[in-house]
Amino acid sequence: MGDSSRAVEPTNAKDLLSAMKTGGADLFAETRKTFSMASGTNKKSDVFLPSKDLRAAMASLKSMVEAAKLRAKGKKLAMWDFRSSPHEQFGRSLDDAFGAFLKWARIKDEDDDDADWAVKGVTNVSKAFRRLETYAEWMEDTGTELTEPELIWDDGMAAVHKTWGLSTSVAPNGELVWWIDIGSMDLAAVKETPVLATFRYFVWYAHAVMYNANAMEHGMSFCESVGSNVSFWATMTMVPMKLSAKLDRLTIGTLPVKMKCIMILDPPRWMATMMAIMGAFMSAKMKKRMVLLKKPDCWAGPAKRWGAGCVPKGFAECGGANTLDPVVNPKAGSSSKWW
Numbered sequence: 001m002g003d004s005s006r007a008v009e010p011t012n013a014k015d016l017l018s019a020m021k022t023g024g025a026d027l028f029a030e031t032r033k034t035f036s037m038a039s040g041t042n043k044k045s046d047v048f049l050p051s052k053d054l055r056a057a058m059a060s061l062k063s064m065v066e067a068a069k070l071r072a073k074g075k076k077l078a079m080w081d082f083r084s085s086p087h088e089q090f091g092r093s094l095d096d097a098f099g100a101f102l103k104w105a106r107i108k109d110e111d112d113d114d115a116d117w118a119v120k121g122v123t124n125v126s127k128a129f130r131r132l133e134t135y136a137e138w139m140e141d142t143g144t145e146l147t148e149p150e151l152i153w154d155d156g157m158a159a160v161h162k163t164w165g166l167s168t169s170v171a172p173n174g175e176l177v178w179w180i181d182i183g184s185m186d187l188a189a190v191k192e193t194p195v196l197a198t199f200r201y202f203v204w205y206a207h208a209v210m211y212n213a214n215a216m217e218h219g220m221s222f223c224e225s226v227g228s229n230v231s232f233w234a235t236m237t238m239v240p241m242k243l244s245a246k247l248d249r250l251t252i253g254t255l256p257v258k259m260k261c262i263m264i265l266d267p268p269r270w271m272a273t274m275m276a277i278m279g280a281f282m283s284a285k286m287k288k289r290m291v292l293l294k295k296p297d298c299w300a301g302p303a304k305r306w307g308a309g310c311v312p313k314g315f316a317e318c319g320g321a322n323t324l325d326p327v328v329n330p331k332a333g334s335s336s337k338w339w
Contacts, residue, residue: 009231009232009233009270010232010270012273013273013276013277016232016270016273016274016277017277019232019233019236020236020241020274025240025241025242025245027236027241027244027245028274028277028278030245030248030249031245031248031278032278032281033249033253034245034248034249034252034253035252035253035278035281035282035286036253036281036282036283036286037134037249037252037253037254038252038253038259038286039258039259039283039285039286040104040105040127040130040131041127042107042124042127043126043127045126046124046125046126046127047060047124047125047126048119048122048123048124048125049122049123049125050121050122050123051106051107051108051121051122051123052121054099054102054103054123057102057123057125057128058095058098058099058102060125061098061101061102061125061128061129061132062098064125064126064129065080065129065132068080068129068133075140078140079136079137079139079140080136082094082097082136082139083140083147084139084140084142084146084147085097085139086146086150086151086152086203086204086207087207087211089150089151089152090207090208090211092211096211098128098132100210100211100216100256101128101129101131101132101135101256102123102125102128103123103216103217103256104128104131104216104256104257104258105123105124105125105127105128105131105256106122106123106124107119107120107121107122107123107124108120108121128256131254131256132256134253134254135254135255135256138249138250138254142203145196145199145200146200146203151200151203151204151207152204153204156197157197157200157201157204160193160197160198160201161201161205161328163185163186163189163190163193164180164185164190164198164201165180165181165184165185166178166179166180166205167179167312167315167325167327167328168209168212168325168326168327168328169306169310169311169312169322169324169325169326170214170310170324170326171221171305171306171307171310172306172307172309172310173218173306174214174217174218175214175215175218175219175220175221175260175306176209176212176214176215176218176219176220176221176326176327177220177221177222177223177302177306177310178209178220178221178222178223179223179224179312179315180222180223180224180225181224181225181315181316182224182225182226182227182230182235183225183226183227183230183266183316184225184316187234187238190238190239191237191238195239195240195243198239198243199243199246199247202247202250202251203247203250205327206247206250206251206255207255208327208328209255209257209327210255210256210257212326212327214326215257216257219257219258219259219260220257220258220259220260221259221260221261221262221263221305221306222259222261222262222263223263223264223265223302223315224262224263224264224265225264225265225266225315225316225318226264226265226266226267226268226271227266227268228266228267228268228269228294228295229268230268231268231270232268232270232271235271259289260289261289261291261305262289262290262291263291263292263293263301263302263305264290264291264292264293265293265298265299265301265302265316265318266293266294266295266298266316267292267294271292272292275290275292291305299316299317299318299319300318302315302318302320303318303319303320308320308321309321309322310322312325
């Protein structure tokens with residue numbers, strides 16, 4: 001299946017599931033697990049503290065980390081050093097990183113993804129710790145890929161950014177929207193980009209989102225325009241499937257950013273089939289956040305949900321005009337400290 005131009009397109013669910021196991025990775029299984037991690041869980045035995053007292057929550061979270069370090073050995077101990085965390089490259093402290101996880105674990109009045117018994121206006125410190133532990137493990141597994149050299153925006157990363165064309169904007173309700181237009185992307189140029197360069201770029205971008213004040217306070221939505229003519233293999237071979245699964249795990253199942261919506265515009269038939277299969281294993285709250293819009297109505301979808309002024313200029317056929325990107329150009333947005 002190395003040559004996507006000759007690979008047979010999957011036409012049914014069985015063929016699709018088989019194709020998603022190509023390259024030594026079971027993309028379906030990994031994606032299914034990632035979506036199950038998206039919102040985390042609240043348990044009655046967890047530690048809940050008033051959201052207004054983030055300093056008390058910080059002290060409690062740090063005590064959990066110290067307790068985990070006392071129990072750990074080898075790699076499980078080393079991960080708590082956060083040697084691969086790029087917080088300093090973003091002008092942040094480790095406390096700022098911890099604070100992002102605490103803010104993610106707040107239970108707000110508008111939240112609809114928590115247990116019925118959960119009290120609003122509190123921070124679930126235990127939930128924040130579990131997410132932080134997942135993050136520490138994920139980052140430690142990267143070895144030296146993010147540290148040699150350090151993860152900073154430079155000319156090489158700017159070139160990768162130009163190839164992928166990712167962008168963000170802020171909706172009127174405050175949430176950050178992350179945009180990607182697969183349909184207009186130069187897929188050949190994407191494939192020619194070194195895998196490590198792509199990996200480092202996405203990790204940098206994901207952390208820029210993590211430290212964005214709007215994402216931290218109001219959550220994030222993701223809008224992807226695909227194109228009904230884009231083939232399965234053209235999409236799945238943009239980057240190796242293992243890398244795709246790893247990046248999904250970071251952005252959806254590991255980072256402390258509440259996912260409000262995943263909107264897919266003009267999905268090809270195979271993607272609609274894939275999402276239908278995934279839906280059978282998703283929680284009700286996750287299915288509620290998945291929105292697939294087909295032509296011709298799809299192009300108006302982003303403006304209806306996030307406002308016309310939020311849609312990036314030139315994004316698919318949506319007629320957007322926004323040119324401010326608070327992630328790549330922080331002056332267009334704002335930053336936030338943990339307190």
